[in-house]
Amino acid sequence: MRRTLLAAALSLLVALPLQAQQPTRIGDAAMTQAVTLRERALADDTGWKVVESLTTEVGPRLAGSEADARAVEWAKAKFKALGYDKVWTEPVTFPKWERRSESARIVGAHAQALHVTALGGSPGGKVEAEVVRFESLEALEKAAPGSLAGKIAFIDYPMTRAKDGRGYGPGSRVRSGGPSAAIRAGALAYVMRSAGTDSHRNPHTGITRFDDGLKPIPSAALSLPDADQLARLVALGQVKIALDLDCGWNGEYTSQNVIGEITGRSKPDDVVVIGGHLDSWDLGTGAIDDGAGVAIGMAAGHLIGTLPKGQRPARTIRVVAFANEEQGLYGGRAYAQKHAADLRKHQLGAESDFGAGRIYAFAAKTPDYAKEAVARIAQALAPLGIEHREDGEGCGPDLSPFNAIGMACAGLSQDGTDYFDLHHTPDDTLDKIDPKALAQNVAAYTVFAFLAADAQGDFGSAPKPATP
């Protein structure tokens, strides 16, 4: 009863401002300017040059590694070189995980090497034991406690390919939930078929976790052909593997969110925030994850920054290169915490962190009074082959903590059909990016950020009451 009353009161609180609020508007002059910016962006190679520079000069940049510091310096210098008005950093502290070496091999009559990589957060260790194969996380979770004593658990779940990446939900749960399920069944170590969709000898790394109270065990991913091979050998009879991981947590590290701003014409304290994450896994050079996102944000802000001051959008464009997304959204959570008091000043946010495929859909969940402005943005995006959808997929991982407490959020959905062929593997390299598709992304973010920043009125950012 009390809950119903409270809900009614809350819905009244939400509904009232909606009725009082003037519709948010985007004028014709802004639309004309957005078209010009869009066409310029399509013909511009700034995005490509930025991602080429980051992936070549810094290369892989595991959070907490010496390359993390080089990436921060790179980002500061790149923002300045691109003419950003303000450039600064905000500290982000996290535990540091190190990968030193890793190997696995079949022992015995079918002796051969397996291509394996430690999951982020795994402890090191050497284990030689028989493998027990499971077809899914659910199957391993059903294993009786102690039933895997002295064994290595192997989940051989095949992730499915999809344009919107929806196969990654179940795929990544095998990575995050598998180790704890293996420990509960008594296993000495855990291996999984990588959460990926390719057919190469590339294991896919990624963060895992261990439930409280469990003693972590060495946990690793096999490439898909290696998982196939192990499954065939298990089907032939008892198979032992020797897993040797040297990795683990090693103290704390403080990295930085690196932020650049193109100052707004008339409301410089209000911001539209875009960006990507600066860290990458260590196996590839972090081109699609997420050099592309950083480059798209930096290039979009840069293009808006080249407008004569009087033609700048009303609000500021803020581009954030987030620290340590990969190991738990540390940069995004630090940003949300630091800027919570300024939440209403965040007009709208969108992060690019799903590769460099073409954007095919745009969506923003906003109050009714902003729907007309959202439709205007969609109208300017449509010639890029971008469809307006009612329901989006959120605003990217690093803005999700801020969105959770009330920041208005838009989503520009990229075609991720091939994303999980490369994601978290050595193959995440520059050559996998199509420069034309990247330019389409830059054009979309430029149009989006410009129009959102120039709109008369807001998109509904407002602190949410904390969930009870």
Place this chain on the structure above:
Amino acid sequence: MRRTLLAAALSLLVALPLQAQQPTRIGDAAMTQAVTLRERALADDTGWKVVESLTTEVGPRLAGSEADARAVEWAKAKFKALGYDKVWTEPVTFPKWERRSESARIVGAHAQALHVTALGGSPGGKVEAEVVRFESLEALEKAAPGSLAGKIAFIDYPMTRAKDGRGYGPGSRVRSGGPSAAIRAGALAYVMRSAGTDSHRNPHTGITRFDDGLKPIPSAALSLPDADQLARLVALGQVKIALDLDCGWNGEYTSQNVIGEITGRSKPDDVVVIGGHLDSWDLGTGAIDDGAGVAIGMAAGHLIGTLPKGQRPARTIRVVAFANEEQGLYGGRAYAQKHAADLRKHQLGAESDFGAGRIYAFAAKTPDYAKEAVARIAQALAPLGIEHREDGEGCGPDLSPFNAIGMACAGLSQDGTDYFDLHHTPDDTLDKIDPKALAQNVAAYTVFAFLAADAQGDFGSAPKPATP
């Protein structure tokens, strides 16, 4: 003048038997039987099961490794299990090369790992030095002696993709000729863009050689994305890499050519010889190079062997799984040497060693009297989508030494468009084989071997006078 007389005399010697010789014929009954065998082969999965077994149970099988011995035992057992009438081995001795570990990294301001593999035959060694890039072997060959003192030579030649693999000629010359050219210019070490056509972080290994009188230097191949990365960094300024190879020659090893026969109906001492090579490089599991070739030969012989004895072809089908092709055709040369006296008893030969892509062309260089029989074989192959061509590409690497001294030879050309994406890399695994394309290969070899073995007359095998 004397040369002209000699040539005239020789042409007379060659021409005389041609005029006297009856045309080689293939009868209608044999053609009917070939059609039946072809359709059975297309519906049969023996080839797939054989290559699955070899690549799974033995896995990688570098010549001279402990897996080489396992592969020999596997081949003997498999021939027996497939019902071959005779199974035996013939020794093949060669120097043993071992790969123990290998790594490379950019050092300094752009520090990052590079994916590298030692070339077969390379010595080990640790070298940290500046890289000098060349666009081709020819460019490195022009470098002045001593001009690369204290440096690492890097050839960044991009191999081209082609259905018939013709890009591999210049591509593999960079591998075989680069190290000696680097030594002549004074280099401490040699790295090359892999001779491959893919875009993965897989370096392509393969044998190299050092010219007499030169002191070998550590020599390695970079994956194509790593070569791109190194080229970009070199373009930005001085770049040092640290190369660390632990590999080298280590004594001699004696492996075996493994041979299985389906005995002929009426001329059991005459043979049609088919097969592939049993060894592989160590990085992949040797599925397309050359598990497929072994499987195609074994399955074709097996299918012919299932015929009732009275319906067997006149001659014997001999399937050879050759030892150590990769490091210098050791198995093929041993076979030619051992069987030189029986050369005329070799009716016709063809080896499969270009992957598992569909066969699209058939050719046999024979005397005129055998052309009608060749046309009959082509006629039986045509429904498989195989075109009859006048000029073939030889009969595969391992039969080339025997062909050079006079064995008649046919070629069944496979579509190798994707072959050099996988060749000599970790990605040469079972999943890269299309079972239907493999069955088409088996059908083609079955038809070819059956008809060649049953022909009335020969295809021109005769000892060649040694080239002066």
